[in-house]
Amino acid sequence: MSGKITLKKIAQHLGVAVSTVSKALKNSPEISMETRQRILNYVEKVNYHPNALAISLQRQRTMTIGIIVPELVHHFFSRVISGAENHASRCGYKLLISLSNDEWDKERQVTEMLANGYVDGILISVAKQTFEKGNFDHFSNLIQHKFPLVFFDRAPSDLPVDKIIINDVEGGYRATKHLIDKGAKRIAILTTPPHISVGADRERGYLKALNEYSLEVNAHLIVHVDERQPVREQIAILFEQNIAPDAIFAVNEKYAALALKLALQNNLKVPDDLMIIGFTDGFISKSTTPSLSTMAQHGFEMGEKAMEILLEKIEDKSLFDTQKIVFIPTNLVERESTKLKS
Amino acid sequence: MSGKITLKKIAQHLGVAVSTVSKALKNSPEISMETRQRILNYVEKVNYHPNALAISLQRQRTMTIGIIVPELVHHFFSRVISGAENHASRCGYKLLISLSNDEWDKERQVTEMLANGYVDGILISVAKQTFEKGNFDHFSNLIQHKFPLVFFDRAPSDLPVDKIIINDVEGGYRATKHLIDKGAKRIAILTTPPHISVGADRERGYLKALNEYSLEVNAHLIVHVDERQPVREQIAILFEQNIAPDAIFAVNEKYAALALKLALQNNLKVPDDLMIIGFTDGFISKSTTPSLSTMAQHGFEMGEKAMEILLEKIEDKSLFDTQKIVFIPTNLVERESTKLKS
DNA sequence: TTGAAAGCGCTAACAA
DNA sequence: TTGTTAGCGCTTTCAA
Numbered sequence: 220m221s222g223k224i225t226l227k228k229i230a231q232h233l234g235v236a237v238s239t240v241s242k243a244l245k246n247s248p249e250i251s252m253e254t255r256q257r258i259l260n261y262v263e264k265v266n267y268h269p270n271a272l273a274i275s276l277q278r279q280r281t282m283t284i285g286i287i288v289p290e291l292v293h294h295f296f297s298r299v300i301s302g303a304e305n306h307a308s309r310c311g312y313k314l315l316i317s318l319s320n321d322e323w324d325k326e327r328q329v330t331e332m333l334a335n336g337y338v339d340g341i342l343i344s345v346a347k348q349t350f351e352k353g354n355f356d357h358f359s360n361l362i363q364h365k366f367p368l369v370f371f372d373r374a375p376s377d378l379p380v381d382k383i384i385i386n387d388v389e390g391g392y393r394a395t396k397h398l399i400d401k402g403a404k405r406i407a408i409l410t411t412p413p414h415i416s417v418g419a420d421r422e423r424g425y426l427k428a429l430n431e432y433s434l435e436v437n438a439h440l441i442v443h444v445d446e447r448q449p450v451r452e453q454i455a456i457l458f459e460q461n462i463a464p465d466a467i468f469a470v471n472e473k474y475a476a477l478a479l480k481l482a483l484q485n486n487l488k489v490p491d492d493l494m495i496i497g498f499t500d501g502f503i504s505k506s507t508t509p510s511l512s513t514m515a516q517h518g519f520e521m522g523e524k525a526m527e528i529l530l531e532k533i534e535d536k537s538l539f540d541t542q543k544i545v546f547i548p549t550n551l552v553e554r555e556s557t558k559l560k561s
Numbered sequence: 562m563s564g565k566i567t568l569k570k571i572a573q574h575l576g577v578a579v580s581t582v583s584k585a586l587k588n589s590p591e592i593s594m595e596t597r598q599r600i601l602n603y604v605e606k607v608n609y610h611p612n613a614l615a616i617s618l619q620r621q622r623t624m625t626i627g628i629i630v631p632e633l634v635h636h637f638f639s640r641v642i643s644g645a646e647n648h649a650s651r652c653g654y655k656l657l658i659s660l661s662n663d664e665w666d667k668e669r670q671v672t673e674m675l676a677n678g679y680v681d682g683i684l685i686s687v688a689k690q691t692f693e694k695g696n697f698d699h700f701s702n703l704i705q706h707k708f709p710l711v712f713f714d715r716a717p718s719d720l721p722v723d724k725i726i727i728n729d730v731e732g733g734y735r736a737t738k739h740l741i742d743k744g745a746k747r748i749a750i751l752t753t754p755p756h757i758s759v760g761a762d763r764e765r766g767y768l769k770a771l772n773e774y775s776l777e778v779n780a781h782l783i784v785h786v787d788e789r790q791p792v793r794e795q796i797a798i799l800f801e802q803n804i805a806p807d808a809i810f811a812v813n814e815k816y817a818a819l820a821l822k823l824a825l826q827n828n829l830k831v832p833d834d835l836m837i838i839g840f841t842d843g844f845i846s847k848s849t850t851p852s853l854s855t856m857a858q859h860g861f862e863m864g865e866k867a868m869e870i871l872l873e874k875i876e877d878k879s880l881f882d883t884q885k886i887v888f889i890p891t892n893l894v895e896r897e898s899t900k901l902k903s
Numbered sequence: 904t905t906g907a908a909a910g911c912g913c914t915a916a917c918a919a
Numbered sequence: 920t921t922g923t924t925a926g927c928g929c930t931t932t933c934a935a
Contacts, residue, residue: 225912237912237922238915238921238922241913241915242914242921249920249921250921251920254921268677269677269912270913271678271679272614272617272912273678273913275913275927276612276615276618276911276927277913277927278913278914281614290639291633291643292639300633301633304660317657317658318643318646331610332613336615337613337614473844476844479850480848480852502634502845503844503845507848507850508821508825510822565928567929568929578906579930580907583929583930583931587930596905611928611929614929615929616928616929618911618913618927678912
């Protein structure tokens with residue numbers, strides 16, 4: 220802002236003190252009706268807006284919250300952000316969104332920048348690379364300095380922190396159980412490498428369900444997709460084996476959609492020859508034919524809840540040494556890709 | 562940050578002046594090697610990070626850019642953001658993302674907040690409601706104050722501003738021409754209401770192509786989707802008419818996917834009975850079976866270019882009174898939903 | 904080589 | 920009712 224209007228300039232122009240202008244702008248009764256009007260009129264005319272930076276610096280309070288997500292393209296993260304934004308603005312806070320691109324270094328940088336005055340608190344879902352690297356120093360630092368921090372969805376497991384997470388084990392269990400209930404016997408899982416907690420947990424739920432219903436666990440039916448390699452080929456393996464699955468549980472929407480596409484290309488009928496269930500209820504799951512059954516994650520609620528807990532911490536410092544862990548339940552959305560075997 | 566470390570505290574602890582610490586941190590040769598080391602050691606130990614707010618206030622420069630998008634779920638916007646972020650960080654700038662939720666008031670608020678000290682410049686794609694309302698005052702204000710502002714994708718047409726836009730007329734023309742080339746005769750269009758410029762422009766391109774190839778324009782084949790009503794029903798009308806289209810051009814991915822789904826439900830063969838082409842090359846277009854042909858928009862490049870122009874403006878104030886309009890070309894991605902009629 | 908002081912734009916306690 | 924002053928955390932000029 221080059222020709223920026225400041226309190227000082229206004230005061231000079233009007234021949235009053237800076238503090239007089241400041242008070243008049245707050246409609247303080249200290250200032251006479253007359254001067255107040257004069258000031259207000261002028262301020263209106265020149266379209267003055269106070270400098271947020273200066274106010275924040277002075278108040279030691281920015282009334283804004285930072286949210287850091289690994290990436291934006293996920294429908295789920297978009298929903299979390301909307302939920303967080305919704306609760307924040309209801310409480311008079313603004314939201315600043317930043318990206319880590321799933322990279323450790325980027326995450327560290329952004330976290331520090333936001334924490335250094337920009338925001339009053341941070342909501343974060345941890346980058347994949349950070350899990351791989353196992354270095355959570357940028358978080359421990361903040362915690363040590365009592366900076367308000369709340370994790371959602373992807374949280375470090377060893378740190379004493381507040382977190383709002385999906386009950387992924389239960390979600391994986393219920394998705395698998397759904398397939399079993401529909402009559403599936405050879406259920407494959409498309410999951411992430413074990414260091415990604417959400418994938419690992421969903422896989423745990425899958426194993427639990429198989430066990431409970433005494434279905435054999437077959438290593439050939441468990442695919443740990445490595446995103447650094449072509450995903451399509453890794454999924455395709457499922458269709459090239461002797462023992463073909465009669466159902467697939469994919470731990471995200473992308474893998475589910477890709478599995479469906481490959482199944483159709485292999486002339487399999489879905490759900491008759493092969494059932495598929497995904498995770499995350501985004502637009503893709505609704506768009507395919509047949510549409511995909513899935514475990515909905517309620518990202519919006521997660522965002523709202525995470526923000527709620529963060530704001531509580533910010534406004535009540537006594538909460539500092541307590542940590543909350545909140546589980547957001549998943550729920551089954553039954554569509555065309557799963558149905559009872561006849 | 563409660564137990565926040567400041568230059569002052571460091572200076573007190575070490576028994577030196579604030580300015581000495583400040584200089585030492587910048588490795589200024591003014592300060593003797595010895596004190597410099599002493600300070601650096603201590604600073605390292607207590608993990609000091611300067612307050613970004615204070616620096617920005619002092620420098621009158623934040624080294625951060627704000628980007629305001631109507632919504633996040635769109636693949637296209639996510640790509641633009643990534644592109645912008647990429648160029649920004651290469652130039653030493655940070656990116657702050659904010660949402661307008663396609664609402665006028667929210668957009669106004671966020672724009673003002675960012676402009677009031679938070680960022681050095683703004684990249685924005687205008688909210689739908691702002692076009693409906695026709696009130697662009699929050700932008701004119703900034704322009705009047707010479708605040709660096711660059712529009713992308715959705716820009717006000719009457720203001721003298723910098724903008725990076727898709728050549729939507731050409732994109733609509735080429736999509737339609739592609740259908741014509743493949744032998745389509747009765748081409749329908751799924752578009753937005755006329756006040757959304759991108760939809761209107763793509764429709765213009767559609768009409769131009771029909772005209773050029775002497776195909777009849779049929780009002781029944783032109784659907785202006787109103788998102789405030791159920792979208793599905795509005796698209797379904799196309800399949801209930803006497804005169805059925807043999808091809809559909811949808812101005813976005815969502816409408817294209819929905820049209821495909823409805824077509825398949827109506828037992829139409831795609832592309833044999835009906836061809837479909839969309840706009841935006843996102844994950845959905847690849848996921849459907851058959852996969853969707855589409856006009857790719859190159860959001861990443863758009864974001865990069867927009868950021869480039871904005872940073873130029875920021876760093877060279879003499880550019881202030883020139884406005885650039887940059888067109889980003891679209892390109893045809895041919896997939897399974899269109900093919901030559903036999 | 905180090906320190907004092909002014910100032911970025913604002914608020915708020917205190918004085919006049 | 921209005922003005923003066925100090926201070927938020929930092930940088931930078933000028934003086935010591």
